[in-house]
Amino acid sequence: MDSRQMEQLYQWRIQVKGRVQGVGFRPFVFQLAERLAIHGEVSNGMQGVKILAIGTLRQLEAFETAIRQEPPRLARIYQLLRLDEQTISMEEAARYPDFTIVKSDDIGTPDIFIPVDTAVCDDCLREMNDPHDRRYHYPFINCTQCGPRYTIIHDLPYDRPLTSMVDFPMCSACEGEYMDPHNRRHHAQPIACEACGPTLEFYWVDHKHQGWVKAEKEDPLSLTKRLLKEGKILAIKGLGGYHLACDAFSEETIRLLREGKHRLHKPFAVMMKDMETVRRYCEVTPAEEKVLRGIEAPITILTIKEEAKELFPPSLAPYMNSLGVMLPYTPLHHLLFDDELTVLVMTSGNESGLPISSTFTEAMEALIPLVDGILTHDREILQKIDDSVVRLVDKQLVMIRRSRGYAPDPIFVPENADGIIAYGGNQKNVFAIGKGEMAFLGGHIGDIDSQEMLIHFIHSKERLQRLMGVTPQLLVADLHPEYATTRQALKDAELFHLPLIQVQHHHAHMVSIMAEHQLNAPALALVLDGTGWGDDGTIWGMEVLYGDARDSRRMGHLAATPLPGGEKAIREPWRNAVGMVLQLLGHEGLQRLEQLPAMEPYLQQIPILQHMVERRINTPMAGTCGRLFDAVSALLGLCTKAEYEGEAAVQLSELVKEDGIGEPYSFILEADPHNPGVIQINHGALLHELLRDIEKGVDSASVALNFHETVVQMGLALLEHGRKQLSEKEASAVLFSGGSMVNPYLRRRFLHCSEERGWQVYMPEQVPANDGGLALGQLLIAAAQRARESTLKR
Ligand code: ZN
Numbered sequence: 029m030d031s032r033q034m035e036q037l038y039q040w041r042i043q044v045k046g047r048v049q050g051v052g053f054r055p056f057v058f059q060l061a062e063r064l065a066i067h068g069e070v071s072n073g074m075q076g077v078k079i080l081a082i083g084t085l086r087q088l089e090a091f092e093t094a095i096r097q098e099p100p101r102l103a104r105i106y107q108l109l110r111l112d113e114q115t116i117s118m119e120e121a122a123r124y125p126d127f128t129i130v131k132s133d134d135i136g137t138p139d140i141f142i143p144v145d146t147a148v149c150d151d152c153l154r155e156m157n158d159p160h161d162r163r164y165h166y167p168f169i170n171c172t173q174c175g176p177r178y179t180i181i182h183d184l185p186y187d188r189p190l191t192s193m194v195d196f197p198m199c200s201a202c203e204g205e206y207m208d209p210h211n212r213r214h215h216a217q218p219i220a221c222e223a224c225g226p227t228l229e230f231y232w233v234d235h236k237h238q239g240w241v242k243a244e245k246e247d248p249l250s251l252t253k254r255l256l257k258e259g260k261i262l263a264i265k266g267l268g269g270y271h272l273a274c275d276a277f278s279e280e281t282i283r284l285l286r287e288g289k290h291r292l293h294k295p296f297a298v299m300m301k302d303m304e305t306v307r308r309y310c311e312v313t314p315a316e317e318k319v320l321r322g323i324e325a326p327i328t329i330l331t332i333k334e335e336a337k338e339l340f341p342p343s344l345a346p347y348m349n350s351l352g353v354m355l356p357y358t359p360l361h362h363l364l365f366d367d368e369l370t371v372l373v374m375t376s377g378n379e380s381g382l383p384i385s386s387t388f389t390e391a392m393e394a395l396i397p398l399v400d401g402i403l404t405h406d407r408e409i410l411q412k413i414d415d416s417v418v419r420l421v422d423k424q425l426v427m428i429r430r431s432r433g434y435a436p437d438p439i440f441v442p443e444n445a446d447g448i449i450a451y452g453g454n455q456k457n458v459f460a461i462g463k464g465e466m467a468f469l470g471g472h473i474g475d476i477d478s479q480e481m482l483i484h485f486i487h488s489k490e491r492l493q494r495l496m497g498v499t500p501q502l503l504v505a506d507l508h509p510e511y512a513t514t515r516q517a518l519k520d521a522e523l524f525h526l527p528l529i530q531v532q533h534h535h536a537h538m539v540s541i542m543a544e545h546q547l548n549a550p551a552l553a554l555v556l557d558g559t560g561w562g563d564d565g566t567i568w569g570m571e572v573l574y575g576d577a578r579d580s581r582r583m584g585h586l587a588a589t590p591l592p593g594g595e596k597a598i599r600e601p602w603r604n605a606v607g608m609v610l611q612l613l614g615h616e617g618l619q620r621l622e623q624l625p626a627m628e629p630y631l632q633q634i635p636i637l638q639h640m641v642e643r644r645i646n647t648p649m650a651g652t653c654g655r656l657f658d659a660v661s662a663l664l665g666l667c668t669k670a671e672y673e674g675e676a677a678v679q680l681s682e683l684v685k686e687d688g689i690g691e692p693y694s695f696i697l698e699a700d701p702h703n704p705g706v707i708q709i710n711h712g713a714l715l716h717e718l719l720r721d722i723e724k725g726v727d728s729a730s731v732a733l734n735f736h737e738t739v740v741q742m743g744l745a746l747l748e749h750g751r752k753q754l755s756e757k758e759a760s761a762v763l764f765s766g767g768s769m770v771n772p773y774l775r776r777r778f779l780h781c782s783e784e785r786g787w788q789v790y791m792p793e794q795v796p797a798n799d800g801g802l803a804l805g806q807l808l809i810a811a812a813q814r815a816r817e818s819t820l821k822r
Pocket residue numbers: 148149150151152153169170171172173174175
């Protein structure tokens with residue numbers, strides 16, 4: 029044994045967690061080991077990839093660094109743990125004369141890994157643009173390192189006959205590449221070419237007869253491009269469903285699209301030709317560029333350049349200073365762009381409130397009234413999945429919608445969650461399935477406000493359950509009795525005789541952050557959210573909680589104010605403003621409110637609301653950050669009626685510039701009259717001072733900035749209060765969660781202020797802070813409860 033004879037040998041056991049299975053990780057480790065003359069073995073397990081490595085200290089360190097720094101394109105390492113390290117003798121080392129890949133079947137662990145869909149790689153793009161390549165301009169080019177996966181899988185193991193590629197027998201050229209271990213398409217299951225693979229088709233929509241006609245004369249791609257340039261709206265089949273697409277510079281077309289989709293304000297995401305185009309219109313940091321060009325290719329929220337604002341038509345993203353941008357991620361997308369077509373609106377192909385269309389029939393039914401034509405193909409989509417949405421705050425990735433490209437990657441949790449099914453919330457729904465110490469989150473389903481959405485939820489959940497081979501043992505849902513997901517969970521529990529746990533909304537928000545950071549010890553959490561069912565009959569949404577997955581207690585919160593009209597007040601923030609002002613500033617406050625120009629259209633309704641509030645008719649009490657944002661947005665006249673939940677808050681936060689720090693308004697901490705030992709924030713002074721600023725004519729951007737800083741100071745005050753009640757050790761970790769934490773100002777300031785105070789801070793990262801992360805928290809809470817019950821029984 030060469031030079032090793034001189035040096036002490038070590039044996040390390042390394043565990044790598046993340047997206048490391050089914051992405052060529054073991055062969056990669058094998059090659060590294062060969063390069064660095066490491067002996068040992070690598071295997072797949074329920075806890076990720078396990079490596080046993082023997083070598084000198086120098087060799088092992090180089091090995092570990094290389095694993096971190098040069099993993100395969102599709103791999104994502106979330107955690108690399110050195111489980112143990114020890115010196116070993118030459119004799120012991122001799123048991124591993126070389127480095128081997130242990131097959132999964134040999135150790136009895138099933139490969140339960142489901143690969144994710146990823147953006148086309150540079151090698152494939154190069155071939156696609158090479159006139160001499162046999163796949164020149166072929167829109168379905170892919171390889172082992174890129175292309176469709178989760179969306180085309182019918183069953184596991186991931187193998188061509190079990191995907192929607194089963195309909196396309198390989199030609200001999202493709203088969204040759206598929207079989208050749210040295211080819212970059214060796215075992216690329218969706219491998220295809222012009223001769224054997226899927227093909228494009230274009231259908232004209234015949235509005236008069238509510239039907240469609242296949243375009244025979246013109247090539248589908250050139251036809252599509254011509255029509256887009258002419259200002260037409262088309263449906264285009266993507267990876268997880270159809271997009272509605274049109275030229276982003278055509279004001280008239282976008283207006284038509286908005287009318288058709290009944291979506292007048294909500295900003296549309298765009299797809300830009302390349303990075304050069306993105307840089308022309310948006311501010312882009314290197315970190316943002318990396319995400320845009322990443323294999324997940326999510327919609328990334330970028331700041332629009334000041335000088336570029338006038339270039340876009342006003343209805344593309346009204347009142348926004350930012351824009352959701354993505355780069356082309358399928359080969360077909362790349363082929364759509366040229367010098368004249370550089371930015372396309374790409375919004376998911378559905379009617380408002382319905383799931384994204386993924387089959388030709390669905391697309392035709394849902395989209396006929398909206399589009400002039402449809403560019404489609406014959407590779408079936410077996411799982412609908414929406415585009416993911418992210419934003420970067422201080423170079424940190426903030427997940428807003430975790431879907432295509434990320435789902436269903438596992439998240440490792442600190443408890444056995446096997447057989448637990450978490451139903452999530454009702455808005456921005458995502459479900460989670462437990463397998464061992466892993467949580468598999470499905471893609472973004474959306475707001476479950478229709479029968480169609482509920483069916484989409486049920487199908488997606490059952491499909492993932494089946495793929496994972498999980499038999500449900502325990503169900504978990506929100507406390508809210510009116511959530512469609514809660515009702516479904518109750519039904520399923522009864523039907524299948526399964527236990528059901530219902531979890532308080534903000535406890536789940538808090539624990540989802542604990543889950544993703546694998547925290548086991550109790551911590552202090554600030555949850556800033558829209559609305560959630562409290563356990564005292566009021567609506568919560570601005571809480572400081574202390575606890576863990578087993579239990580939590582509420583130590584403080586925002587004072588509850590009336591929400592006249594309940595749900596209606598969420599859509600009509602002016603109602604909420606009236607309730608809040610009346611409660612905190614009384615009749616005098618109401619008179620001041622009536623003087624505001626923004627309230628003019630509602631003057632006749634205000635006395636009715638006043639009556640409702642006084643008599644508590646259809647007027648729940650709510651203390652939530654989201655509704656506080658809504659009320660302020662209404663007082664400022666930004667948004668008195670919202671088209672979608674959170675619109676008012678979005679408008680308010682869009683006024684706040686990247687850097688600046690506001691001057692907080694006043695507020696007081698007082699005892700909660702209904703809950704002994706609990707404090708609450710009385711925000712009467714805030715409203716008073718804010719009204720005064722509006723009356724004085726202070727500009728809205730300054731008021732918005734100062735209001736944002738007030739929310740930061742309120743949150744910190746709640747946390748400081750919590751910390752005072754706890755010992756140093758109990759209060760060591762502080763975490764932040766809830767829908768308002770996607771607000772960049774709040775996130776940046778909370779992180780900064782917590783670090784200044786020397787707190788150990790945990791922020792939502794892999795999983796959305798909003799209700800898209802709820803299911804993960806529910807899953808861990810159920811797991812912890814089950815674990816405790818089984819210890820009690822013993
Ligand atoms: Zn490729």
